[in-house]
Amino acid sequence: MKVPILEARNISKSLGGKLILDDVSLSLEKxxxxxxxxxxxxxxxxxxxxxHYLHRPDKGDVFLxxxxxxxxxxxxxxxxxxxxxxxxxxxxxxxxxxxxxxVAIALRKVKKQSKAAALARAREELARVGLADKASLYxxxxxxxxKQRVSIARALAMDPKVMLLDEPTSALDPELIGEVLNVIxxxxxxxxxxxxxxxxxxxxxxxxxxxxxxxxGRITEAGPPAELLAPDSRxxxxxxxAKLNELMGQG
Amino acid sequence: MNPDFLxxxxxxxNQGLWLSLKIIAPSALCGLLIGILAGAVRGSGYPGFLVxxxxxxxxxFRGTALLAQIFICYYGLPGLANWMKPFFTDHNxxxxxxxxxxxxxxxxxxxxxLCSGAYHSEYxxxxxxxxxxxxxxxxxxxxxxxxxxFWTIVIPQAVRRAWPGCGNEIIYLIKYSSxxxxxxxxxxxxxxxxxxxxxxxxxxxxxxxGLYYLIVITAVTWLLNRLEKAFAVPGFGRDL
Numbered sequence: 001m002k003v004p005i006l007e008a009r010n011i012s013k014s015l016g017g018k019l020i021l022d023d024v025s026l027s028l029e030k031x032x033x034x035x036x037x038x039x040x041x042x043x044x045x046x047x048x049x050x051x052h053y054l055h056r057p058d059k060g061d062v063f064l065x066x067x068x069x070x071x072x073x074x075x076x077x078x079x080x081x082x083x084x085x086x087x088x089x090x091x092x093x094x095x096x097x098x099x100x101x102x103v104a105i106a107l108r109k110v111k112k113q114s115k116a117a118a119l120a121r122a123r124e125e126l127a128r129v130g131l132a133d134k135a136s137l138y139x140x141x142x143x144x145x146x147k148q149r150v151s152i153a154r155a156l157a158m159d160p161k162v163m164l165l166d167e168p169t170s171a172l173d174p175e176l177i178g179e180v181l182n183v184i185x186x187x188x189x190x191x192x193x194x195x196x197x198x199x200x201x202x203x204x205x206x207x208x209x210x211x212x213x214x215x216x217g218r219i220t221e222a223g224p225p226a227e228l229l230a231p232d233s234r235x236x237x238x239x240x241x242a243k244l245n246e247l248m249g250q251g
Numbered sequence: 252m253n254p255d256f257l258x259x260x261x262x263x264x265n266q267g268l269w270l271s272l273k274i275i276a277p278s279a280l281c282g283l284l285i286g287i288l289a290g291a292v293r294g295s296g297y298p299g300f301l302v303x304x305x306x307x308x309x310x311x312f313r314g315t316a317l318l319a320q321i322f323i324c325y326y327g328l329p330g331l332a333n334w335m336k337p338f339f340t341d342h343n344x345x346x347x348x349x350x351x352x353x354x355x356x357x358x359x360x361x362x363x364x365l366c367s368g369a370y371h372s373e374y375x376x377x378x379x380x381x382x383x384x385x386x387x388x389x390x391x392x393x394x395x396x397x398x399x400x401f402w403t404i405v406i407p408q409a410v411r412r413a414w415p416g417c418g419n420e421i422i423y424l425i426k427y428s429s430x431x432x433x434x435x436x437x438x439x440x441x442x443x444x445x446x447x448x449x450x451x452x453x454x455x456x457x458x459x460x461g462l463y464y465l466i467v468i469t470a471v472t473w474l475l476n477r478l479e480k481a482f483a484v485p486g487f488g489r490d491l
Contacts, residue, residue, distance in 0.1 A: 082394035140486020
């Protein structure tokens with residue numbers, strides 16, 4: 001049997017005494033794009049952060065290419081995190097660094113590359129997301145869409161095996177969403193394995209192999225979009241998406 | 252004005268100024284360093300056994316008069332060492348106890364550094380607390396260790412944010428360096444006092460000393476502003 005590149009097994013997590021994740025499992029094959037949807041507070045972000053070990057799960061384990069994260073020491077967890085790229089809703093670029101240094105800093109400090117090599121790689125990745133001409137600008141001088149593209153370049157420069165995207169377009173003006181989605185489409189086409197929390201249903205439907213619906217800390221439905229979103233499916237997912245579409249006026 | 256008096260005044264004040272600068276420069280540097288380290292530990296969620304002693308240090312130095320601190324360091328500590336003598340054979344203190352009898356200069360620099368450091372650490376701690384949580388998350392997500400996060404992300408941002416406050420503290424330090432004269436370090440104020448006492452020309456002498464302080468502080472203010480500008484980053488306090 002093929003080992004999935006990333007597997008989350010029976011993850012539970014409480015924060016502040018409240019159960020946020022309740023026995024959640026999922027797995028990703030290489031090159032797959034899966035989409036997490038569901039109402040806010042349903043546990044999508046916490047799940048992504050647990051998979052990344054930014055939060056240590058209370059129960060359960062994460063496996064990257066079969067290696068268990070719970071059995072790694074602190075040092076190895078840092079190495080584990082390098083192999084998983086994380087994209088945040090509000091970008092989290094380092095405010096005191098230019099775009100190119102935002103991308104280069106982890107290469108230099110974490111991967112111990114020389115400054116010249118790191119900057120060369122940074123410019124390459126910025127060019128890939130269409131920001132070659134913005135390399136020397138600071139986050140405060142970039143638009144939201146540009147910031148998110150820098151953060152994608154920053155994650156890509158680490159050569160991650162998997163990318164986790166936590167509502168990458170939710171903090172963006174409608175006009176800027178397209179430029180970020182285009183980058184994500186390119187990534188998907190190039191075979192990057194991705195798990196993405198999003199409310200962009202139309203986008204999800206076109207690209208994903210599986211939609212995972214989360215509510216109240218559990219995965220309540222999962223399946224290919226054609227199945228879950230079929231007009232006669234009567235699924236919770238279809239209902240939720242219909243409401244989103246009503247609000248946003250798009251399909 | 253009598254040229255002899257003027258010559259004496261300038262000679263004494265210049266000498267005093269030189270000693271003042273020799274007290275201020277190391278105190279400012281050590282104070283800033285102590286403040287960054289203490290503030291960093293106090294602001295970064297380290298365990299209590301590291302934080303509590305530093306909190307006590309800050310409470311002690313912010314909570315007592317600077318004048319009293321200098322007196323205790325210069326006059327009090329040697330007394331303490333004397334009091335300890337009977338506990339050692341032949342009444343000979345081990346060399347380590349020599350640090351309890353410091354020169355006026357060393358006591359001044361030590362106390363000013365520690366006092367300044369206590370205030371700096373509050374500015375740094377506040378700046379660290381103001382750094383957005385996402386900055387830490389992003390660093391961890393990229394595989395930074397806590398130490399790497401601290402030195403490459405937290406400190407560069409915190410020092411920029413704290414800089415106006417820290418600069419303010421350095422300006423204060425220049426003025427509280429005048430207290431060194433109470434332990435007989437003849438710095439600017441001490442020099443002015445001795446000229447005034449021997450010539451009875453208090454008005455001219457202290458106006459001149461005040462002018463010296465004003466010039467030093469203007470120069471340091473200019474330097475601090477230059478540094479602030481040199482390290483300015485768009486979106487971080489001062490806009491370019």
